[in-house]
Amino acid sequence: MTDSTPDHHERGLLDGLQILDLSTYVAGPSGTMGLAQLGAEVIRIDPIGGATDVHRLPVDADGHSLYWAGLNKGKRSVEIDLRSTEGRELVRSLLRASGPDGGIVLTNAVGQSWLSYDRLAEVRPDLIMVHIAGRPDGKPAVDYTVNCEVGLPYLTGPSDFLRPVNHVLPAWDLLTGMHAATAILAADRHRSRTGQGRFIRVALADVAVATMAHLGFVADVVVNGRGRLRDGNYLYGSFGCDFRTAEGDRVMVVALTERHWRNLVELTGAAEAISALERSLGVDLSDEEARFRYREVLAGLLAPWFEGHSTEEIHHGLDKSQVLWGRYRTVEELVRDPDSLMMTSQLFETVEHPGIGSFPTPLGVLQGAVPAGSPPSAPLLGQDTEAVLSELLGLDAATLAGLRARGVIGGGSR
Helix, strand or coil, rough: CCCCCCCHCCCCCCCCCCCEEECCCCCHHHHHHHHHHHEEEEEECCCCCCCCCCCCEECCCCCCEHHCCCHCCCCCCEEEECHHHHHHHHHHHHHHHHHCCCEEEEEECCCCCCHCCCHHHHCCCCCEEEEEEECCCCCCCCCHHHCCCHHHHCCCCCCCCCCCCCCCCCCCHHHHHHHHHHHHHHHHHHHHHHHHCCCEEEEEEHHHHHHHHHHCCHHHHHCCCCCCCCCCCCCCEEEEEEECCCCEEEEEEECCCHHHHHHHHHCCCCHHHHHHHHHHHHHCCCCHHHHHCCHHHHHHHHHHHHHCCCCHHHHHHHHHHEEEEEEEEHHHHHHHHCCCCCCCCEEEEEEEEEECCCEECCCCCCCCCCCCCCCCCCEEEECCCHHHHHHHHHHHHHHHHHHCCCCCCCCCCC
């Protein structure tokens, strides 16, 4: 059984930082995975048999969670009975023994007083704890129950569709995970200067509404007296939409700047028609706002060129004209097409994941900050339990065997 932790000399910018991860699902695990990719030692602590996300879909033919494996790469996995006094004391001991660059906990647990900041600070006065909550008032929430409240599902989908459309990307979870990782780094910097720990709470709902404000959605309602309308695949605020090719493929084309627009008009041979439209309407379509206002008319003028050319011809033409574009692909095409974003990326290597098998696995996306070498695999659930307890707490084989016999620790299975 191999240790999933990268070699010490390859640990990266956060070498030495140690984090106890008692979080589940997407937000917390994605944040700590990002820190692990930068070299931090992340010890994920699960209850015996795994937390509620250990079997989450998608799974392989044997029921192993590909989701769990994806979000826990490069971490060490420890399995402890968190309901028992003895198991909880092991967590406290790990926190106490983690050294000057340790004493960091990330959790989204609710209603567990033993895991509160005050209780853990008793054994680690300089404790850094980041707690991920659903709502700021303490009520539970997940990405979908937050997203439905911020208005975006009524802006997603065809313009003539009346029902809300949920997006499938857990954007608020992922953003919350990044906020949690940033909080850990900021608190660690503060502690290195002052010696003081910090309790930081980040709520999924707060991240969502703050982001809506950052992007102008809130001000649009207050200042302009209205909110944005559902607009299908048109790009808001500029000219961009999808076009059908001769074979029935679809491409997304964006003319974000005046240069993009000029090159797109030249490529499609629409200059004369566009000039006539400008004279008729009395507008200058080199202006971004004007292009957005007349997006449907412009899309109608450009569509025949796309429908009259093959997908390959369109790709070559758009590339040569330096117009922003992308081809619509299925997930299967993302994984299998030789010219897809994934297949042309330098991030991926085929990695063997214990209990599952081999599949393409990415390195971290922060080029220049991620250690060289192959991407780490995900651990088996609990595979590092005895190693971590031995290394950090000095427990001998007999003590570990006793803990296992009493059901306080597990390990070695997904």
